[in-house]
Amino acid sequence: MADPLLSGVTVVDLTHHVAGPYCTKLLALSGADVIKIERPRTGDPSRQAGPFPGDISHPEKSALFLYLNTGKHSVTLDLKRDEGRSLVERLVRDADIVVENFSPRVLPSLGLSYASLRRINPRLVVTSISNFGQTGPCCDYRATNLTLSAMSVGMSQQGAEDREPLKLGGRQVEYMGGVMALTATIGALFRRDIDGVGQRVDISLFEAAATNDEGSYVTYGYQGVLRTQKPNRHAWGHPAGIYPCRDGHLIVMPGYGNIESLALLVEQPELAEHPLFKDRYARQQRPQEFDALVLPWLKAHDKHDIVRRAQELRMPFSPVLTVGELFDDAQLASRQFFQAIEHPEAGDLAYPSGPFRLDKSFPPLRRAPLLGEHTEEVLGDRLGVTKRELARLRKQGIV
Amino acid sequence: MAGVLAGVRILDLTRAYAGPIGTRMLADMGAEVIKVEAVQMIDMPSRRLAYAENALDDEPWNRSGVFHWLNNNKRGITLNLSDAKGIELVRELVKISDVVAENHSPRVMKNLDLDYDSLRQLNPSVILVSMSGFGQTGPHRDFVAYASVMEAAGGLTAMNGYTGDTPRNSGTAYGDWVLGAHGAASVVLALFRRQRTGQGAYIDVAGREAVTSHIGEAVLDFSMNRRVAKPAGNSDGTTTPHDCFRCKDGWIAIAVTNDCDWQRLCDTISQPANPRFATETGRWQHRDEVRRLVETWTFQRTAHDAFGVLQRAGIPAGPVLDARDVMLDPHMTERRFFEPINHPAVGRRLHNRHMPARFSGQATEPMRPAPRVGEHNADILHFLLGLDARGFARLEKERIIGNAPDKLPRSATELPLNQPLWEREGLIRLDHDYNERLSKAYGERLGAMSK
Numbered sequence: 001m002a003d004p005l006l007s008g009v010t011v012v013d014l015t016h017h018v019a020g021p022y023c024t025k026l027l028a029l030s031g032a033d034v035i036k037i038e039r040p041r042t043g044d045p046s047r048q049a050g051p052f053p054g055d056i057s058h059p060e061k062s063a064l065f066l067y068l069n070t071g072k073h074s075v076t077l078d079l080k081r082d083e084g085r086s087l088v089e090r091l092v093r094d095a096d097i098v099v100e101n102f103s104p105r106v107l108p109s110l111g112l113s114y115a116s117l118r119r120i121n122p123r124l125v126v127t128s129i130s131n132f133g134q135t136g137p138c139c140d141y142r143a144t145n146l147t148l149s150a151m152s153v154g155m156s157q158q159g160a161e162d163r164e165p166l167k168l169g170g171r172q173v174e175y176m177g178g179v180m181a182l183t184a185t186i187g188a189l190f191r192r193d194i195d196g197v198g199q200r201v202d203i204s205l206f207e208a209a210a211t212n213d214e215g216s217y218v219t220y221g222y223q224g225v226l227r228t229q230k231p232n233r234h235a236w237g238h239p240a241g242i243y244p245c246r247d248g249h250l251i252v253m254p255g256y257g258n259i260e261s262l263a264l265l266v267e268q269p270e271l272a273e274h275p276l277f278k279d280r281y282a283r284q285q286r287p288q289e290f291d292a293l294v295l296p297w298l299k300a301h302d303k304h305d306i307v308r309r310a311q312e313l314r315m316p317f318s319p320v321l322t323v324g325e326l327f328d329d330a331q332l333a334s335r336q337f338f339q340a341i342e343h344p345e346a347g348d349l350a351y352p353s354g355p356f357r358l359d360k361s362f363p364p365l366r367r368a369p370l371l372g373e374h375t376e377e378v379l380g381d382r383l384g385v386t387k388r389e390l391a392r393l394r395k396q397g398i399v
Numbered sequence: 400m401a402g403v404l405a406g407v408r409i410l411d412l413t414r415a416y417a418g419p420i421g422t423r424m425l426a427d428m429g430a431e432v433i434k435v436e437a438v439q440m441i442d443m444p445s446r447r448l449a450y451a452e453n454a455l456d457d458e459p460w461n462r463s464g465v466f467h468w469l470n471n472n473k474r475g476i477t478l479n480l481s482d483a484k485g486i487e488l489v490r491e492l493v494k495i496s497d498v499v500a501e502n503h504s505p506r507v508m509k510n511l512d513l514d515y516d517s518l519r520q521l522n523p524s525v526i527l528v529s530m531s532g533f534g535q536t537g538p539h540r541d542f543v544a545y546a547s548v549m550e551a552a553g554g555l556t557a558m559n560g561y562t563g564d565t566p567r568n569s570g571t572a573y574g575d576w577v578l579g580a581h582g583a584a585s586v587v588l589a590l591f592r593r594q595r596t597g598q599g600a601y602i603d604v605a606g607r608e609a610v611t612s613h614i615g616e617a618v619l620d621f622s623m624n625r626r627v628a629k630p631a632g633n634s635d636g637t638t639t640p641h642d643c644f645r646c647k648d649g650w651i652a653i654a655v656t657n658d659c660d661w662q663r664l665c666d667t668i669s670q671p672a673n674p675r676f677a678t679e680t681g682r683w684q685h686r687d688e689v690r691r692l693v694e695t696w697t698f699q700r701t702a703h704d705a706f707g708v709l710q711r712a713g714i715p716a717g718p719v720l721d722a723r724d725v726m727l728d729p730h731m732t733e734r735r736f737f738e739p740i741n742h743p744a745v746g747r748r749l750h751n752r753h754m755p756a757r758f759s760g761q762a763t764e765p766m767r768p769a770p771r772v773g774e775h776n777a778d779i780l781h782f783l784l785g786l787d788a789r790g791f792a793r794l795e796k797e798r799i800i801g802n803a804p805d806k807l808p809r810s811a812t813e814l815p816l817n818q819p820l821w822e823r824e825g826l827i828r829l830d831h832d833y834n835e836r837l838s839k840a841y842g843e844r845l846g847a848m849s850k
Contacts, residue, residue, distance in 0.1 A: 002598055002600070003592060003596055003598065004592075005588040005589065005591065005592045006588065006591065006592070007592070007595075008595075026584065030588050050636075051616070051619075051620040051623065051624065051626070052623070053623040053624060054624070055624070061623075063616045063619035063620050063623060064616040066619060067615035067616050067618070067619050068615070068616075114759070132730060133734055133757070134757075135733070135734065136730045136733045136734045137729055137730050137733060138710075138730040141710050142710065142713060142714065142715040142716075143715050143717060144635075144654040144656065144715045145635075146633055146635065146641060146642075146652050146654045146715075146717075147652045147653070147654050147715050147716055147717030148717060149652070149717075150643065150650070150651070150652035150717040150718060150719045150720070151652075151717040151718065151719075151720050151725070152720070152725070153571065153720060153721065153722055153725055154569065154570050154571045154573070155570070155643075155652075155719050156570070156719050156720060156721040156722075156724075157570030157571060157721075158559075158567065158568075158569060158570035158571075159561075159567070159570075160561070161825070163561065164632075164633065164642060164643040164644075164645070164650060165643050165650055165719050166559070166560070166561065166567065166632065166633065167633050167652075168555065168558075168559055168569055168573065169555055169557075169558025169559045169560075169614070169617075169628065169630065169631070170555070170558060170613065170614045170616070170617065170628075172573070172613060175612075175613040176576070176580070179577075179580045179581060179584055180580065180754070180755075180756065181756070182584050183424060183428075183580070183583050183584045183587050183754065183756075184403075184428075184754065184756035184758070186584075186587040186588055186590075186591050187403035187404055187428050187587050187758075188403055188758060188760070189591060190403060190404065190587060190590055190591045190594060191403040191404075191760070191761075193591070193594050193595065194406075194594075197760060198760075199758055199759045199760030199761070200758075200759040200760075201756050201757070201758055201759075202756065202757040202758075202759075203755075203756050204734070204755065206730075207731075207734065207736055207755040208755065210725055210731075210736065210751065210755075211576070211751060211752075211753050211754075211755060212571050212572075212573060212576040213571055213722060213725075213751075214416075214570075214571040214572040214575075215448065215449060215464065215465040215468050215469075216571070216721075216722035217468070217722050217725070217726055217737070217749065217750070217751060218449050218464030218465055218467060218468040218748070218750070219448075219449045219464060219465070219722070220722045220723050220726065220830070220833055221464065221726065221748050221749050221833065221837060221845075221846070222449050222450070222451045222452070222464035222745070222748065222846075223449055223450070223451070223452065223453045223464065223818075223833070224829055224830040224831055224832070224833030224834075225449075225818070225827050225828075225829060225830075226721050226722060226723055226827060226828045226829075226830060227570070227721075227722075227826070227827055228825060228826060228827060228828060229570070230825065230826055233824075233826060234826075240547075241547075241568060242547075242551075242556070242565070242566055242567065242568060244565070249557075249565065249566055250551070251547050251548050251551045251556075251568075253545060253547070253548070255543065255545075256444065256810060257808070257810070281817065281820060284817075284820065284821075284824065284826075285820065285824060311539075311541075311542050311543065314543055315543065316542075316543040316544055316545045316548050317548070318542075318544070318547075318548035318549075318551040318552045319551065319552070320551045320556045320557050320566050321551065321552055321553075321554050321557060322554065322557040322627045322628070322629075323554045323557065323558070323614065323617045323618055323620075323621045323627055323628050324621050324625070324627045325554075326554050326611060326618070327621070329552075330537075330538050330539070331533055331534070331537040331538055331539035331540075332537075332608075334536065334537035334538060335534055335536060335537050335605070335608075337608055337611070338618075346623075349619055349622040349623060350618065350619075350622040351615070351618070351619065351622075352608070352611050352612050352615050352618055353608075354608075354612060355577075355581040355584075355604065355608060355609040355612040356581055356582075356584070356585040356602055356603065356604040356608075356609070357534075357602070357603040357604075357605075358585070358589070358600055358601070358602055358603075359600060359601055360536075360601070360603070
């Protein structure tokens with residue numbers, strides 16, 4: 001039985017919202033001991049984000065918090081208070097990693113700059129995730145997933161041509177930053193194991209998102225080409241988009257050079273001789289005419305049936321699955337992708353197991369913590385804070 | 400090379416986009432990545448996309464912008480894997496590599512006797528990362544997957560689109576990025592463990608599963624409420640305004656997340672406080688009116704000016720930028736997100752890092768150009784594996800290795816001729832001054848002017 005990837009690694013997690021917590025979620029998933037520091041009484045703001053069961057707000061039942069914080073320990077500490085800060089410093093002394101996603105001024109203003117943390121523990125890897133990075137003219141700018149999506153190229157190529165540009169569903173910029181931060185953090189930890197020295201890792205969400213450009217920078221820099229918003233039309237070929245079928249939608253894409261297979265799929269092999277099938281440039285100029293040839297058949301069939309047949313013909317089709325339909329997916333079921341986890345407040349819910357599997361299985365997921373659930377255990381057992389001190393700290397709102 | 404992964408060797412059998420994105424992130428962190436192509440099959444489609452100046456000229460396969468974007472910082476060899484001698488050389492490379500990366504369909508590695516069990520015989524602590532659309536196991540493991548397929552099968556596409564409208568694809572092959580990024584993440588995790596315990600690993604990354612991992616909160620909402628997340632445009636729950644607004648020359652995204660931000664926005668755009676809009680509920684109820692109010696102001700300004708004014712007032716805002724805008728952006732220029740790379744076939748061209756994290760303990764090394772076909776055959780096969788000159792010459796004669804593709808698909812020579820068609824159809828815009836603009840912004844001769 002293989003060891004967990006990050007066995008024996010301790011993380012002091014100062015993150016909140018999405019980007020930082022996704023990074024530390026993956027650290028916890030990989031077996032690290034993640035100590036999540038939350039503000040007393042209110043905790044991570046994602047506890048207020050929801051969605052909630054029955055849409056009734058409850059800090060222990062927010063889907064966003066529950067999902068992003070699996071496997072972590074929660075300790076409440078007020079970093080603005082001297083004693084709160086010094087308790088964090090004591091935790092940092094014995095930790096391997098600190099991850100934070102405040103705006104750049106915040107930690108230094110709390111007396112927890114990288115320089116101070118490094119003095120406490122020179123072997124520490126400190127990962128700082130921020131909107132625009134620790135330096136540069138925009139480094140103190142405010143941003144959200146939407147505004148960073150707008151700035152990082154993707155939105156200029158998404159949406160309908162006569163309407164506002166469109167972001168992706170959910171919070172993709174923040175998830176992108178989170179996984180990049182994980183990779184960079186463990187890279188630094190790997191280096192630390194070799195030369196014994198920690199370092200600071202500076203991740204900008206804007207830059208992380210901007211690396212997803214599908215070659216847009218080089219098509220400009222090598223050819224002066226800029227892509228536009230065009231629904232269901234791609235410069236590189238037609239069809240290559242989303243089409244309706246009888247019971248939903250699917251991705252219709254023959255793949256390069258495979259157009260005859262599409263004629264076979266729609267049970268009209270003679271279509272392979274049709275001018276719009278034979279001439280890919282004509283197809284690109286008359287996309288609606290082409291679509292009219294295949295839409296009737298698509299609309300008369302169901303998505304799973306179409307995809308099965310198309311994939312047998314080696315065409316990269318997929319159903320457009322809703323989140324509910326993921327639970328009926330035979331492939332995900334066979335891989336046991338969803339795990340049920342019990343939570344004392346939120347109850348029994350199904351969670352995605354994780355973005356990769358090692359040695360043929362997903363690691364077991366542990367639930368998200370209740371607010372301050374591990375305060376006594378961590379401060380008491382690890383730092384030797386007595387019950388009386390703890391009571392006093394609670395009374396003073398430091399813990 | 401300086402970099403946190405200096406000293407790590409990765410044998411890169413990946414092709415197309417997702418796999419190379421993953422290995423590029425690792426190369427950017429200092430790993431030595433040996434990319435394997437074959438003269439019988441060079442890496443497509445990337446080697447035929449975005450030729451410099453859209454010109455066919457000499458050896459277009461070495462002048463593809465997209466190939467360079469994906470494969471800077473890597474070394475390149477050719478090996479014919481349909482030939483026993485080619486396979487034997489791959490096996491020799493496995494013995495001296497730390498990681499093997501691949502993104503073929505699951506049958507392929509097994510058929511080549513390069514599956515994990517076979518690799519472990521050669522190198523007991525090897526790390527194999529297999530990146531695929533649907534995973535190495537299960538009834539759909541052989542499904543062909545492009546980026547949009549992974550997004551659709553992952554549940555994301557059903558959430559993309561204008562409110563009340565049909566689903567839409569991402570504009571940037573997002574599924575490939577997500578697969579590659581998690582491939583890279585899993586490799587560094589495995590490297591860390593291996594360094595401590597000597598254990599190798601077999602990592603199975605399914606792109607559609609990685610995509611679902613990016614919408615976990617929607618999965619839980621379904622689990623809690625049986626609610627199916629539908630396209631919701633640019634909105635985020637009921638916060639308002641939270642959308643893109645038309646400017647004189649483009650669009651700006653504004654995200655007001657609380658009543659304080661709203662008050663500041665009203666002050667900035669000189670709107671008197673309206674009690675109907677004071678709360679989030681009120682603003683959501685009257686969102687069309689709120690939208691008109693904001694857009695009347697933005698429409699009179701350029702996106703850049705609106706951005707400056709709003710940020711100075713502490714309101715989250717960001718202009719919609721295209722690729723040219725990002726390359727010319729002053730923040731990006733100062734952060735050096737783009738650096739010029741000198742490539743013998745195309746001159747100095749701007750490229751971004753795929754792992755833009757700054758490491759305080761590492762010197763930032765200049766990026767190295769993407770390999771020409773078989774460019775490092777001698778370096779790797781002769782100097783690293785010890786193949787002698789006679790053996791090397793024999794391999795070239797038998798086309799097990801080489802420096803030019805045997806034949807090119809028609810698409811490699813036809814597609815560049817499509818540019819006028821695409822421009823006419825409005826699928827692209829052409830900026831004929833691209834080289835001058837970039838050269839001026841970066842203060843040096845770039846592109847064709849630099850050769």
